[in-house]
Amino acid sequence: MREVRVRFAPSPTGALHIGGVRTALYNFLLARQTKGTMILRIEDTDQTRYVPGAEEYIIESLKWVGITIDEGAGVGGPHAPYRQSERQSIYKQYAQQLIDADHAYYAFDTAEELDQMRERLKTAGVDTPQYNAITRMQMKNSLTLSKDEVKKLIDGGTPYVIRLKVPRKEEIRLNDLIRGWVTVHSSQIDDKVLMKSDGMPTYHLANVVDDYLMKISHVIRGEEWLPSAPLHVLLYKYFGWEDVMPQFAHLPLLLKPDGNGKLSKRDADQLGFPIFPLTWRDPNTGEVAVGYREAGYLPDALLNFLAFLGWNPGTTQEIFSLEQLTEAFQLERINKAGAKFDFHKAQWFNQQYLRAKSDKELAQFLLESLKKENISCSEEKAVTIAGVMKERVTFPKDFWEHGRFFFQAPEKFDEGVVSKKWNDEAVKVLSAYRDAVSKLSAFDANIAKTTLDEVTAALNIGAGKILQALRLSITGAGGGPDLMMIMEIIGKNEVVSRIDHAVKTLPVKKS
């Protein structure tokens, strides 16, 4: 069997879309599974859409999620350069080959002339006006002009493009690994521009030439390329490369969570989830879009989630490490239909991955947040807190955000809990509890509990009735980890002072 060589070929027109990450992932999984090669190629043939920083962004994004590149942009390799803008002369040579074989031709039509042609056809009732086997004979090109005229135009510096001479009547078939046989009639394909007037190739030419030169075995890309895949097949044929033509696999699209259509940045913004792997600042607008990394997603969780959007192993297992994904992945098991993006599930995956970590690893997340807040904390304490908190966090930042009361006395108190649970009875018990605690010589969760039992027993009140009030005074909220444990962690003095503060400042309602 042929050595597997796959490529991820984004164009640096902005941040890498999350769908692109999934495409890269599927390529990567196949490469790793087969001990093949993963290539990164930058398709920057459109100079007008080039965005500075985008290429670096793509490389860094892949690095962050753990998709490593064997060959290509950023790492080099035997087929360098891997940036298409640097391969111009190569494409030129192959375009010439097509012209020599009479499979391509020069065209000199201006944008206005093309518009006129389309306009004319449209009014004549043609559904899809195109530059094709019929219309090309009325246009200004090397098929309609004499050799001398063509030479004169080119020598005179008239801008021209090179177009593919698509046959008028031919069935073009391709066997897609995901979709099976797809047949398109050549009359549906127009004479695509291969070389633009600025001397750059279009996607179609550059893509096919590079895939051939780089010995690509599988083209795994988004479904948006399916309509032009037959054109690429035609190119392979005209180049005489049919026997080494890669296998195609067109991936289902990622759709917006509600309604229909391709997942876009707008949808993500509206629903409040990231669309880019890393935070991206648009150099033109200055607009900043928070990335998955910055939002607190773990790379493995993201990849696991992404892998399951359009693919599944056929078992009920859902949590897969990258190694397990590599082993289980099968192109044939990729779905045909587009998948709506469910960010709830992304969060669930994140939660699962977070929980699987040790308290010690999780403590690092807390320590990081604390560092930003300029709060010092021993690692031992952080580990304890991480252990107490781990069942209730989704993101690393939650350790701090949902656990600030471990370090700071509450400044605000949940009003719902105040109005429900804060009454003179609670104040009475809490005051007594405060006094009892302040007299203790040793203090931990157990002692806190027995002391509370003693105090409530003495006052003849069920501990349950005031427990939430106690929690409120300590944390400011009505929910959270085990209260006794919280008290142990913050320590006796802090417990006394927080209760004291709450008792003295919170307005009391008659019960």
Add this chain to the structure above:
RNA sequence: GGUCCGUUCGUCUAGGGGUUAGGACACCAGAUUUUCAUUCUGGUAACACGGGUUCGAUUCCCGUACGGACUACCA
């Protein structure tokens, strides 16, 4: 509009000529947790529609509807 691709619970999906159509997320309820979360148990919920083929179709075929992609000297 045209071409191509698609359609199983709200969502991601398994399955496949005869099944109580399975799982996960989400949601709801109960239990446990004197709180919240977790955990456990249970529940609501799907084969787009119409024709064939067949003893039998959600599964195969054809249409229709709906959705999507493409329709540039963008990728």
